[in-house]
Amino acid sequence: MRIERLLVVLTLVNLALLACTLARTHPAAAExxxxxxxxxxxxxxxxxxxxxxxxxxxxxxxxxxxxxxxxMVLLRLITERGRPSVKIGASEQAxxxxxxxxxxTKDTYVILEAKGTASSLRLRNEDGREQIVKP
Numbered sequence: 170m171r172i173e174r175l176l177v178v179l180t181l182v183n184l185a186l187l188a189c190t191l192a193r194t195h196p197a198a199a200e201x202x203x204x205x206x207x208x209x210x211x212x213x214x215x216x217x218x219x220x221x222x223x224x225x226x227x228x229x230x231x232x233x234x235x236x237x238x239x240x241m242v243l244l245r246l247i248t249e250r251g252r253p254s255v256k257i258g259a260s261e262q263a264x265x266x267x268x269x270x271x272x273x274t275k276d277t278y279v280i281l282e283a284k285g286t287a288s289s290l291r292l293r294n295e296d297g298r299e300q301i302v303k304p
Contacts (some may be wrong), residue, residue: 221247239263248272270295 241260263284270277
């Protein structure tokens, strides 16, 4: 009879502990979701770990030939073979979009650019033919 009472008491204690545990458990929900994702760069990679898209803020710099580049934001979309086929860039001085041909091409591209107070569209084929459109 003592063992039966002990088992009943242990069962009641276990039920009380279970009830307390369940009462404290909150449903799985995102609490305090940040409204902004902040960072210096963003990279998206594929299943093999290759960077397929990147968003960077590039610092201002001067080329060895003396040409100065302002700080800019650059978005790149990259093929599975590593070619940045789409580029979108913006700075205080200029903004542009570049579309490159497939990975097996060198000189097939389109560049749409607004620099200062001028804009242009440059089209180039692999065979070397090029057309520049300016207003």
